[in-house]
Amino acid sequence: MAASDQFDEMHMPDGSVREAYGGYQDWFAEQDGSFLKRKHRDAEHAFRRTGITFNVYGEDEAEERLIPFDMVPRIISAGEWRRLTRGIEQRVSALNAFMHDLYHRQEIIRAGRVPERLFRNNAAWLPNMVGFTPPGGVYTHIVGIDLVRTGPDEFFVLEDNARTPSGVSYMLENRETMMNMFPELFMRVPVESVSNYPRRLARSLAACAPDCTEGKPVIAVLTPGIYNSAYFEHAFLADQMGAELVEGSDLRVVGGRVQMRTTGGYKPVDVIYRRVDDEFLDPLTFNPDSVLGVPGIMDVYRAGRITIANAPGTGVCDDKAIYSFMPEIVEFYTGEKPLLPNVETWRCAEEDSLKYVLDNLEELVVKEVHGSGGYGMLIGPTASKREIAAFRDKLKERPENYIAQPTLSLSTCPIFTKQGLAPRHVDLRPFVLVSPDNVDITPGGLTRVALQKGSLVVNSSQGGGTKDTWVLKD
Amino acid sequence: MLARTANSLFWMFRYLERAENTARLLDTGVRMALTRDVVSAEEEWRSVILTAGQQPGYEAKHASYTGMQAWNYVLRDKDNPASVLAMLGNVRSNARQSRNVITGEVWEAINDSWLQISEMLARPVGEQRVGDVLAAVRRAGTLTHGAVIGTMLRDESFHFARAGTFIERSDSIARILDMKYYLLLPSLSYVGSSLDTGQWDTVLRAVSGDRAYRWLNAGQVDARGIVEFLVLDERFPRSLSYCQTALRENLAALARMRGCEGQSNRLMRSADISLSERTIDSIFDQGLHEFLRQFMASNATIGAAISEDYRFLS
Numbered sequence: 001m002a003a004s005d006q007f008d009e010m011h012m013p014d015g016s017v018r019e020a021y022g023g024y025q026d027w028f029a030e031q032d033g034s035f036l037k038r039k040h041r042d043a044e045h046a047f048r049r050t051g052i053t054f055n056v057y058g059e060d061e062a063e064e065r066l067i068p069f070d071m072v073p074r075i076i077s078a079g080e081w082r083r084l085t086r087g088i089e090q091r092v093s094a095l096n097a098f099m100h101d102l103y104h105r106q107e108i109i110r111a112g113r114v115p116e117r118l119f120r121n122n123a124a125w126l127p128n129m130v131g132f133t134p135p136g137g138v139y140t141h142i143v144g145i146d147l148v149r150t151g152p153d154e155f156f157v158l159e160d161n162a163r164t165p166s167g168v169s170y171m172l173e174n175r176e177t178m179m180n181m182f183p184e185l186f187m188r189v190p191v192e193s194v195s196n197y198p199r200r201l202a203r204s205l206a207a208c209a210p211d212c213t214e215g216k217p218v219i220a221v222l223t224p225g226i227y228n229s230a231y232f233e234h235a236f237l238a239d240q241m242g243a244e245l246v247e248g249s250d251l252r253v254v255g256g257r258v259q260m261r262t263t264g265g266y267k268p269v270d271v272i273y274r275r276v277d278d279e280f281l282d283p284l285t286f287n288p289d290s291v292l293g294v295p296g297i298m299d300v301y302r303a304g305r306i307t308i309a310n311a312p313g314t315g316v317c318d319d320k321a322i323y324s325f326m327p328e329i330v331e332f333y334t335g336e337k338p339l340l341p342n343v344e345t346w347r348c349a350e351e352d353s354l355k356y357v358l359d360n361l362e363e364l365v366v367k368e369v370h371g372s373g374g375y376g377m378l379i380g381p382t383a384s385k386r387e388i389a390a391f392r393d394k395l396k397e398r399p400e401n402y403i404a405q406p407t408l409s410l411s412t413c414p415i416f417t418k419q420g421l422a423p424r425h426v427d428l429r430p431f432v433l434v435s436p437d438n439v440d441i442t443p444g445g446l447t448r449v450a451l452q453k454g455s456l457v458v459n460s461s462q463g464g465g466t467k468d469t470w471v472l473k474d
Numbered sequence: 475m476l477a478r479t480a481n482s483l484f485w486m487f488r489y490l491e492r493a494e495n496t497a498r499l500l501d502t503g504v505r506m507a508l509t510r511d512v513v514s515a516e517e518e519w520r521s522v523i524l525t526a527g528q529q530p531g532y533e534a535k536h537a538s539y540t541g542m543q544a545w546n547y548v549l550r551d552k553d554n555p556a557s558v559l560a561m562l563g564n565v566r567s568n569a570r571q572s573r574n575v576i577t578g579e580v581w582e583a584i585n586d587s588w589l590q591i592s593e594m595l596a597r598p599v600g601e602q603r604v605g606d607v608l609a610a611v612r613r614a615g616t617l618t619h620g621a622v623i624g625t626m627l628r629d630e631s632f633h634f635a636r637a638g639t640f641i642e643r644s645d646s647i648a649r650i651l652d653m654k655y656y657l658l659l660p661s662l663s664y665v666g667s668s669l670d671t672g673q674w675d676t677v678l679r680a681v682s683g684d685r686a687y688r689w690l691n692a693g694q695v696d697a698r699g700i701v702e703f704l705v706l707d708e709r710f711p712r713s714l715s716y717c718q719t720a721l722r723e724n725l726a727a728l729a730r731m732r733g734c735e736g737q738s739n740r741l742m743r744s745a746d747i748s749l750s751e752r753t754i755d756s757i758f759d760q761g762l763h764e765f766l767r768q769f770m771a772s773n774a775t776i777g778a779a780i781s782e783d784y785r786f787l788s
Contacts, residue, residue, distance in 0.1 A: 050578070051570070051585050226570050235573035244476050245574045261477045263630060263784040264732050 007151045007411040008423050009074065020077040020472060023189035027182075036071075039181050040416055043069050046180065052173050052236075054229045054460070068465035069174060070415040071181065074426060074447040078474040081192075081443060084147070084155060084430070087340030089439045090330060092143050092432050095162055095317050097333035099139035102316065103129045108332050114325045117349075121400070122322075123370065124163070124315030126278065128285060132302055134311045136208040136436035141273075141309035142201070143432040144168075144446075148343070149411040156343045156408070157326070158427065162310060162317035164275055167446040167466075168431050169233040172197060172240075174468040175444070190473040192443035198240030200433055200440055205271045207435035208307050212257070213270040219243040220260060222251070222274040224292045234275050244269075248276070253296035258306045271307040272297075278312045320369040320403045321347060343408060349400035357404040358395065361388050364404045366395065379456065381407050410456055413467065415449060425450045427458050428469065443471035479572045480634045481786035486568035487638030490584075490615055493561040495646035495681075496526055497611035500545050502676040504604055507541045518676075519544040525653040525680075528556060545604055550595040558611055559595045562588055575631040579621040587614035630731055633724040634784075640721040641777050644714055645770060650680045651704055652766040655697070674700055681712045701762060702754040714769065715749060722746050725780070736783030738776055745772045 010021045017025040053064035101107050109116050119125045144165025146158045175194050209217035223234035225247050238245035250260050259266035280290040285298040300306045324345040330338040346353035366378040378391045412423035430445035447467040448458035458464040503522040507515040519539040523532045531554055536543050550559045566588045594607050626632045654677045674695050678684040687703050707713045722742050729735045757765045
């Protein structure tokens with residue numbers, strides 16, 4: 001069982017089971033060990049068959065890897081979810097308002113609540129977006145908010161993913177796999193459905209279509225192609241939404257619209273859900289060598305004749321220095337205290353903070369402000385003396401490039417191992433859809449789990465796995 | 475639908491059909507080798523490789539023709555871009571490209587087959603396993619076509635998939651018939667005469683028509699009868715005539731959906747007329763080889779016109 005200072009979401013310190021997991025525990029206790037072991041193997045086979053893989057390119061040839069799936073669900077009660085959704089709605093609304101303000105009057109900077117340097121030095125900041133309002137005023141159409149938990153009521157936001165949050169296909173396929181493997185479990189435990197996410201996504205994107213749309217909006221998912229590591233997800237979402245799956249070479253600007261080459265000639269596209277980074281979007285505006293984008297798309301965009309989701313330039317929000325100001329940002333735009341707290345964060349750009357961080361490196365997690373995927377970070381408590389010394393030098397050299405956070409005691413949730421259930425650290429990424437008059441949160445999300453005992457790193461690029469995430473019905 | 479996706483779908487089914495026909499061809503070699511002496515077995519394998527159109531590549535690697543070398547080359551050799559493994563890889567990669575216009579069941583039929591067959595072909599294939607491998611390749615086709623017919627909406631994607639299947643099938647049948655006929659005849663004086671039934675059996679087997687032919691012809695095997703069956707019999711799903719009719723219907727459906735006919739429909743109509751007017755006598759009068767070459771050329775032109783009409787490439 002979990003060590004006493006860690007919060008286990010299934011078990012109480014005395015070994016009894018928390019209420020949300022009661023129904024699951026009853027079922028689990030009735031299952032035969034060898035049956036579960038067999039199902040555990042079946043699950044991997046199921047993922048290979050449906051092709052839920054991500055591509056990794058080594059020196060020789062491409063390899064399709066599976067993200068390990070653990071079959072013990074991560075369960076959230078209806079009450080906990082209600083509290084979370086209120087906090088997420090508030091935060092996402094603030095993010096969207098913040099984006100609009102940053103690219104317009106910059107009231108928040110004038111008011112002195114966040115410093116100007118924050119976005120001036122930010123590579124994701126796009127001058128082309130200044131003074132322009134995207135169709136429907138929506139910047140962050142799809143957001144993934146990474147949450148961690150440390151106690152019964154202690155949820156924190158660890159990261160905002162407003163650029164192109166990935167992983168939603170795992171939310172859907174993990175559930176599909178669980179329902180195929182254990183149908184009787186879902187008859188006994190009332191779980192909120194996630195399967196309508198693609199429909200909600202299509203509806204939300206359609207609601208952001210530009211004014212020139214004629215009839216039902218034409219939605220296309222723009223992918224870099226089959227060699228992209230997340231291609232499966234792009235194809236999956238297009239399929240599930242009934243949208244076209246396009247590559248840059250399928251699109252062309254014709255008559256002031258972005259049009260796709262169909263078997264019957266060029267047809268206008270109204271909304272592009274792009275899974276291509278800003279810098280590759282338009283070779284005429286950004287990276288001239290890009291073959292993934294569409295020459296001239298930014299002109300069409302600025303003329304208000306196509307919706308790009310998420311809006312170019314939203315990557316600013318993913319910056320960890322901006323993150324550290326989220327409590328101020330939420331309060332500034334909503335007039336309320338944040339319902340979901342940030343993890344305490346020291347900005348190394350500030351002298352006092354830097355001193356504190358340097359003095360306490362052994363206990364802190366230090367991250368690059370533009371980093372992601374768990375790369376380029378220092379986890380003080382598990383780092384060697386040499387690693388800490390090396391990091392100290394980097395930190396002194398470019399303090400503004402780093403933030404530091406306490407090493408959180410992340411909650412655990414059991415995984416299935418050969419020896420039975422064993423607690424492992426988890427996080428949670430709910431997926432949020434924003435349209436002009438609605439913030440829509442699908443009850444569930446992606447639970448990532450560190451498969452190594454004691455490990456706090458849940459990233460799939462570093463050996464993390466995933467779990468089905470249940471929100472219980474009332 | 476997106477033109478690039480239509481192209482992927484079309485080629486996915488061409489490659490699938492090609493892989494399946496190549497497996498059938500190898501199967502005839504394996505059967506033949508079981509019943510023959512070493513010298514004629516070598517001849518048979520040479521003819522299999524030749525029919526598969528892989529002679530130059532094969533001879534660059536191997537000095538002699540043995541069964542094991544031949545089927546390993548055709549099935550899995552890394553230097554052979556037209557190996558069955560490479561073709562199935564193309565099928566799967568095109569299926570991934572067109573993942574949002576095929577059903578989950580079609581995708582799983584392809585992906586399951588790929589996982590199974592690529593595993594089987596990960597190491598050299600010996601005599602004990604070759605039969606299983608070939609059966610698995612044939613089954614890939616059967617499963618996929620079954621899923622297409624049973625689950626796909628009859629929209630453009632269905633008709634592009636079927637058009638790819640039939641255009642490739644026609645080409646394979648014509649090629650097998652042409653090569654086999656040519657190779658099986660030591661001299662032209664044999665034309666129309668009764669030949670070694672075992673050899674003609676391989677032609678029928680290569681297109682999976684042995685049973686149907688025997689059923690219709692009560693065991694009477696002669697060259698003229700077999701050619702008539704494989705070219706003109708509209709009841710047999712692997713005859714040129716059947717494939718042609720099916721292709722014409724798919725192209726007509728595509729034209730209806732698009733709202734206008736294109737060059738592919740016009741070419742198709744004239745090809746269809748010229749085939750339906752043929753009799754077996756007129757084919758032999760013209761010369762089977764001439765006839766088949768003409769057919770393959772017309773088939774290729776139709777393929778190119780489809781690509782053009784539906785803007786596959788630009």
